[in-house]
Amino acid sequence: MLNKHRYEELIDNLRAGNKAVAVRRLVLAGDGAWLLYIKQLVDGTSLSEFVIKPVMEYCGGTPGRPRARKIVDSTIFAADCSVESDPFAIHDHILKGMAVLLIGNDEEYVVVNLKKVEHRAVSPQDLAYSVRGPKDSFVENLDVNLSLIRGRLKDPKLKIDMFELGRRSKTGVAAIYIEDIANPDTVNRIEAKLRAIDTDAILGAGEIQNFLTSTKYELFARVRTSENPAWVCEALLEGKVAILSDGGHIAIIAPCTFMESFYASDDKYENKFFGFFSKLLRYLAVMVTLCSTAIYIALVSFHTDALPSSYAILLSQLRKNVLFPAMLEVFIVEFILELVRESLLRVPSKIGTAIGIVGAIIIGNASVSAGIFDALVLILVCASLLASFAIPDYFSMYPIRILKFFVIFMTGIMGFYGFVLAISMILTNLVSVDSFGVPYFAPFAPYNRYDFKRAFVFSRDTSALRIQYMRDKDDTRSTYAHEHLGKVRKRNRDENNEDG
Amino acid sequence: MVKKPVKLILISFLLSALLLGGCWDVQDIEERSIATLVALDKTEDGYRFFVEFAEPSGGGSESAGGSKYVYHQGKGKNFAEARAALDNKAKNPIYLGAVNAVVVTKRMAYYGIKEYMYRLREINDYRKVVDIFVIDCEPEELALLGKGETSVGKTIEDTMKTLVKSGGRMYDRSNLGFILESLASPCKSFLLPCVSIKENSIAVAGFYVFNDGVCVGVLGAEESWGMQLFNQKKSERYYTAPIGGDEATVRLALKKKKVEPSFENGRIGFLISVEFYAVLAYVTEEIEFDAQLTEELKRNLEHRIAEDIARAVYDSQKVYRTDYMSFCIPFRIKYPVEFREMDWHGAFPDADITIEVAVNLDVEGEPDFIPQYEF
Numbered sequence: 001m002l003n004k005h006r007y008e009e010l011i012d013n014l015r016a017g018n019k020a021v022a023v024r025r026l027v028l029a030g031d032g033a034w035l036l037y038i039k040q041l042v043d044g045t046s047l048s049e050f051v052i053k054p055v056m057e058y059c060g061g062t063p064g065r066p067r068a069r070k071i072v073d074s075t076i077f078a079a080d081c082s083v084e085s086d087p088f089a090i091h092d093h094i095l096k097g098m099a100v101l102l103i104g105n106d107e108e109y110v111v112v113n114l115k116k117v118e119h120r121a122v123s124p125q126d127l128a129y130s131v132r133g134p135k136d137s138f139v140e141n142l143d144v145n146l147s148l149i150r151g152r153l154k155d156p157k158l159k160i161d162m163f164e165l166g167r168r169s170k171t172g173v174a175a176i177y178i179e180d181i182a183n184p185d186t187v188n189r190i191e192a193k194l195r196a197i198d199t200d201a202i203l204g205a206g207e208i209q210n211f212l213t214s215t216k217y218e219l220f221a222r223v224r225t226s227e228n229p230a231w232v233c234e235a236l237l238e239g240k241v242a243i244l245s246d247g248g249h250i251a252i253i254a255p256c257t258f259m260e261s262f263y264a265s266d267d268k269y270e271n272k273f274f275g276f277f278s279k280l281l282r283y284l285a286v287m288v289t290l291c292s293t294a295i296y297i298a299l300v301s302f303h304t305d306a307l308p309s310s311y312a313i314l315l316s317q318l319r320k321n322v323l324f325p326a327m328l329e330v331f332i333v334e335f336i337l338e339l340v341r342e343s344l345l346r347v348p349s350k351i352g353t354a355i356g357i358v359g360a361i362i363i364g365n366a367s368v369s370a371g372i373f374d375a376l377v378l379i380l381v382c383a384s385l386l387a388s389f390a391i392p393d394y395f396s397m398y399p400i401r402i403l404k405f406f407v408i409f410m411t412g413i414m415g416f417y418g419f420v421l422a423i424s425m426i427l428t429n430l431v432s433v434d435s436f437g438v439p440y441f442a443p444f445a446p447y448n449r450y451d452f453k454r455a456f457v458f459s460r461d462t463s464a465l466r467i468q469y470m471r472d473k474d475d476t477r478s479t480y481a482h483e484h485l486g487k488v489r490k491r492n493r494d495e496n497n498e499d500g
Numbered sequence: 501m502v503k504k505p506v507k508l509i510l511i512s513f514l515l516s517a518l519l520l521g522g523c524w525d526v527q528d529i530e531e532r533s534i535a536t537l538v539a540l541d542k543t544e545d546g547y548r549f550f551v552e553f554a555e556p557s558g559g560g561s562e563s564a565g566g567s568k569y570v571y572h573q574g575k576g577k578n579f580a581e582a583r584a585a586l587d588n589k590a591k592n593p594i595y596l597g598a599v600n601a602v603v604v605t606k607r608m609a610y611y612g613i614k615e616y617m618y619r620l621r622e623i624n625d626y627r628k629v630v631d632i633f634v635i636d637c638e639p640e641e642l643a644l645l646g647k648g649e650t651s652v653g654k655t656i657e658d659t660m661k662t663l664v665k666s667g668g669r670m671y672d673r674s675n676l677g678f679i680l681e682s683l684a685s686p687c688k689s690f691l692l693p694c695v696s697i698k699e700n701s702i703a704v705a706g707f708y709v710f711n712d713g714v715c716v717g718v719l720g721a722e723e724s725w726g727m728q729l730f731n732q733k734k735s736e737r738y739y740t741a742p743i744g745g746d747e748a749t750v751r752l753a754l755k756k757k758k759v760e761p762s763f764e765n766g767r768i769g770f771l772i773s774v775e776f777y778a779v780l781a782y783v784t785e786e787i788e789f790d791a792q793l794t795e796e797l798k799r800n801l802e803h804r805i806a807e808d809i810a811r812a813v814y815d816s817q818k819v820y821r822t823d824y825m826s827f828c829i830p831f832r833i834k835y836p837v838e839f840r841e842m843d844w845h846g847a848f849p850d851a852d853i854t855i856e857v858a859v860n861l862d863v864e865g866e867p868d869f870i871p872q873y874e875f
Contacts, residue, residue, distance in 0.1 A: 305597030316554070
């Protein structure tokens with residue numbers, strides 16, 4: 001049992017170790033009490049109004065010794081408060097932004113949540129613009145983010161499991177899922193990975209992502225990130241798990257597949273034919289990004305006879321004064337454009353425009369006029385760059401950007417044979433990995449007809465079932481889903497039987 | 501976790517890809533001399549190649565100017581020597597994948613082109629769809645046509661394609677692949693279009709008949725009508741037939757062709773059934789087509805077409821005694837054993853060939869005058 005003196009000793013130790021801890025001494029019915037908090041983390045006005053004032057008024061006029069339980073039950077006005085008894089947790093509570101009221105001769109103490117952490121207001125999205133969808137985005141405060149989700153999904157089955165990650169940062173991390181939709185096996189896998197995180201600090205979602213997908217030779221991220229609350233809610237409704245962390249404005253969605261990088265929230269708002277057109281455009285865009293320059297090298301250096309004669313003459317004309325062999329030229333131009341892309345990300349916005357103009361004029365116009373680079377190479381590399389921006393999930397294009405160099409290299413040494421080899425290796429990798437039990441290249445491999453159709457055409461009124469490859473607990477979405485369900489289940493059974 | 505042996509295998513594979521790829525030999529397109537026309541001539545003591553090369557004018561912003569075309573020739577006792585002489589004159593290694601047309605002179609055609617065709621088969625650069633022609637002028641005259649600014653090879657190729665599409669030339673089986681096929685088949689006969697220069701432009705002046713790679717005669721433009729009709733594919737062609745004392749012009753398209761072989765008492769026979777679709781285009785005088793007139797025109801068309809085809813068959817059988825209309829193919833399919841045991845070249849000229857022509861005539865088409873309405 002801690003008495004007044006032990007509390008004093010505790011407080012002295014706390015203050016010695018952390019000068020930021022403020023101590024407000026109170027006298028309650030002759031007993032000493034101490035209010036401990038960190039000024040920068042606690043709302044001082046609320047503390048005075050809702051804790052100090054009522055406690056002093058109560059204890060001033062009420063006979064008997066003040067007790068923590070009594071104070072919590074009927075004195076302080078704060079919504080979030082509790083009675084704790086572990087003396088070793090006092091420092092943690094204070095560091096988390098709580099105010100702790102220690103009462104002499106009571107081994108229990110009061111913990112009050114009056115956190116006031118500065119954070120951004122909810123603002124429009126930066127990473128993925130939505131034309132017709134909601135434009136709000138997550139911020140760096142977990143409570144605000146959770147409110148954005150709760151405000152959209154008022155489902156009693158929406159479950160939020162809280163974790164504290166990072167030995168020093170003790171970052172609050174929330175794993176969110178809908179209990180009667182999500183596959184419990186998937187949820188358990190993800191939460192087990194979260195629990196296994198052993199590090200000193202977690203400062204953002206990116207670090208959690210690295211821990212969740214920690215395979216040595218992995219190139220493709222097996223989780224998706226989003227700053228769009230509406231998109232996260234959509235993912236939860238498909239049976240996925242969303243992970244939000246304090247201090248990060250990006251949600252992690254798991255599991256995910258490669259094809260989901262091409263889905264945008266606007267596909268659902270538009271007419272399904274336009275959605276189909278947009279998706280097709282994105283699938284073609286990724287092929288352009290990966291393959292266009294490699295095919296150029298194959299045609300110019302190895303397989304010129306695949307070109308009609310007039311194109312061969314035109315190419316020869318364009319490349320007459322070019323200094324470098326085709327492969328080297330493509331590597332140099334790709335490298336320069338990657339430099340421009342990176343520099344535009346880091347540079348302050350005011351000089352970003354200038355960098356863009358310098359890049360366009362010097363690299364584009366001047367080099368072609370001087371004949372250093374071939375105009376067609378510049379067109380193809382720029383087309384490849386633009387195509388990479390057509391994909392809604394910007395981060396999912398990172399591996400494609402790296403693999404593009406690999407494909408160029410293989411084509412440069414072996415022509416179309418090397419090109420096909422490189423693409424085969426990439427596809428082999430894609431079909432052989434999984435994301436928390438979900439095949440990464442679904443619904444193409446393994447093939448599922450319902451999901452395959454949905455990968456091209458999605459319409460809420462015609463998609464009565466959820467994604468089948470998630471193997472959700474409840475995969476029906478609408479009241480007439482059961483008509484579909486029978487047919488889809490039968491087809492899935494037949495397909496599974498054929499695969500043996 | 502990738503195990504160590506697997507890692508080593510992957511690394512060695514990548515290294516071997518580098519070492520075995522042979523990429524250090526790669527020649528980009530601009531490091532080659534692009535040939536667009538190859539002409540082969542027979543000289544007294546050997547052969548002569550006369551080749552048109554595209555000379556790109558350069559990169560940078562001035563590249564819109566286009567290419568110039570230069571001509572080089574190489575002579576030698578045989579093809580290899582002639583080619584070597586040509587290689588010495590070209591600036592860069594010669595690239596033959598962009599050749600639009602291969603032409604042989606009359607002299608070469610009569611000498612025989614079989615060996616040259618086999619040489620073309622061996623050179624992988626050549627596209628197997630490149631067309632082969634015979635020219636009745638000197639290759640230098642072709643060069644004058646282009647004046648160094650346009651490609652004569654491309655001009656020949658484009659002209660031929662246009663003729664085939666428009667129906668002006670209805671025989672398009674003169675590419676390298678087809679010729680090699682013919683040489684390998686029992687027929688061993690084929691036709692090559694004759695290209696000549698008329699009024700400063702390329703024209704088709706007829707067809708040279710080849711048997712086993714050697715020219716055995718020439719089919720003039722008019723004489724080759726029947727053969728072209730027989731081989732017509734998708735294109736339409738204007739065709740005239742008498743009606744009353746006038747002439748009616750129709751657009752004619754081949755709808756169906758069936759060649760039914762027969763072999764009775766050691767005698768080869770063929771029944772050719774062709775069906776055409778004809779649409780009346782215009783007539784020389786104002787005629788109102790009733791049922792009787794329509795029927796008369798139809799019969800006249802059938803008769804004329806049958807005559808043309810019969811003449812073509814006669815030329816093939818009796819004049820040139822070569823099966824350039826490829827009757828051997830349906831016969832061999834139906835009578836493989838008999839075909840193997842016979843001498844086709846000896847038996848074909850005596851084959852009985854019957855021709856049945858049916859024309860589906862549409863006179864509702866576009867007559868240019870309806871007599872009952874006077875303006």
